[in-house]
Amino acid sequence: MTPDWQAKAEAFTAAVGDVEAMVATAEATTDLAHEDAIRLKRSTEGIVEAVDGLISRLKQNGADPNFTWTLASLLRTLRSADRRAAKLVRQASDTINGVAGAQVEAAPAPAKARAPRRPWFPGRLGDFPGKxxxxxxxxxxxxxxxxxxxxxxxxxxxxxxxxxxxxxxxxxxxxxxxxxxxxxxxxxxxxxxxxxxxxxxxxxxxxxxxxxxxxxxxxxxxxxxxxxxxxxxxxxxxxxxxxxxxxxxxxxxxxxxxxxxxxxxx
The missing domain is CATH 3.30.70 (Alpha-Beta Plaits)
Known part of the structure; x- marks a missing residue:
């Protein structure tokens, strides 16, 4: 692998490590909010799709095969993290459903006017209250x-x-x-x-x-x-x-x- 591709591989490896750490942090959070679990799942799912698409384009363009192999290995790790994120969403949903079942249904809030939509990427897990x-x-x-x-x-x-x-x-x-x-x-x-x-x-x-x-x-x-x-x-x-x-x-x-x-x- 050339130094340029090696540097890219190291950058992607470090980024995947950050994703795993992000999921592990969420797993260690005992009261993870449902919206944060969904945000995490969207994030991991988006990264999996992005890396999968990148691998396909690299193969078509004749990129360094060692780099492509490294990305494929990292993709397996990302898919594992994505499955763990999906589990967190299910757990958070179960928690919400359990609480909702014990409460009296509240009256629906009046509808609010919606601002014009802009293209929006799901982003990352962060943005916690107080951060x-x-x-x-x-x-x-x-x-x-x-x-x-x-x-x-x-x-x-x-x-x-x-x-x-x-x-x-x-x-x-x-x-x-x-x-x-x-x-x-x-x-x-x-x-x-x-x-x-x-x-x-x-x-x-x-x-x-x-x-x-x-x-x-x-x-x-x-x-x-x-x-x-x-x-x-x-x-x-x-x-x-x-x-x-x-x-x-x-x-x-x-x-x-x-x-x-x-x-x-x-």
């Missing part, structure tokens, strides 16, 4: 640095490139995670979607983020964030454009949580 969350202004103006290997990850998660420039935007919940053991960039802050790394904050943005998190008392913690992923494109002449990822971030960085949706300036 730190980056406050945004709705502009999605903070660009993420997307490395070359992360282009493959985005392809697997959000589908192949389109035939036109600006061929599709998808909104999702991601995670900002300080990476103190990054040997290439001290003080790095990685951006994850469904436990797969899709990029990093720029060096200056990472420094400001870490400083703000330290002042807010959440240094070293993962922080949920709303993301906008713009698909890459491929023209008939073979020219390609990259996938792009942007954060919904209010500057200077502010933090809140899902439970209060308020923000504290740091």
């Amino acid at each position: 730190p969350r980056l406050a945004g202004d709705g502009a999605y103006g903070l660009e993420v640095v997307v490395e070359a290997f992360s282009q493959d990850v985005l392809d697997a998660l959000f589908g192949p490139r389109t035939n036109e420039m600006g061929g599709g935007d998808t909104f999702c919940v991601g995670e900002l995670l300080p990476e103190d053991r990054d040997i290439y960039s001290a003080g790095a802050v990685a951006v994850y979607v469904s436990s797969l790394k899709v990029g990093s904050l720029s060096r200056d943005d990472a420094r400001h983020f870490r400083e703000a998190a330290a002042r807010a008392g959440i240094a070293g913690q993962s922080v949920d964030v709303d993301l906008l992923v713009t698909k890459g494109w491929r023209r008939r002449d073979g020219e390609e454009g990259p996938y792009r990822v942007s954060l919904d971030a209010r500057l200077p960085f502010e933090f809140g949580s899902r439970s209060d949706r308020g923000a504290q300036t740091a």
Whole structure:
């Protein structure tokens, strides 16, 4: 396996390890909410489908067979994690049904007007009540640095490139995670979607983020964030454009949580 493919294999192996850890954490949670169990299942199911599709495309394009074999092995691990997530959904459903059976049925709440739907990726398990969350202004103006290997990850998660420039935007919940053991960039802050790394904050943005998190008392913690992923494109002449990822971030960085949706300036 060439060094380039080896680096990609190591990145996918680490990401699958994160998925397994995410499922194990959910299994260890005695009062896992039904909505969080469903979110986890959607996440694992989406990753399985994405990696399965990526393997098919790699075989068609003549990719390194050792890398394809590694992905196939990781896919078996992912399917096992997906089955465990399905079990958690069933357990959470049984809990809800047991509680509901003992309660008087409540009157239906009045219907609320629905906001226009946007393409939305299921995201990841996080976004627990009380978990730190980056406050945004709705502009999605903070660009993420997307490395070359992360282009493959985005392809697997959000589908192949389109035939036109600006061929599709998808909104999702991601995670900002300080990476103190990054040997290439001290003080790095990685951006994850469904436990797969899709990029990093720029060096200056990472420094400001870490400083703000330290002042807010959440240094070293993962922080949920709303993301906008713009698909890459491929023209008939073979020219390609990259996938792009942007954060919904209010500057200077502010933090809140899902439970209060308020923000504290740091």
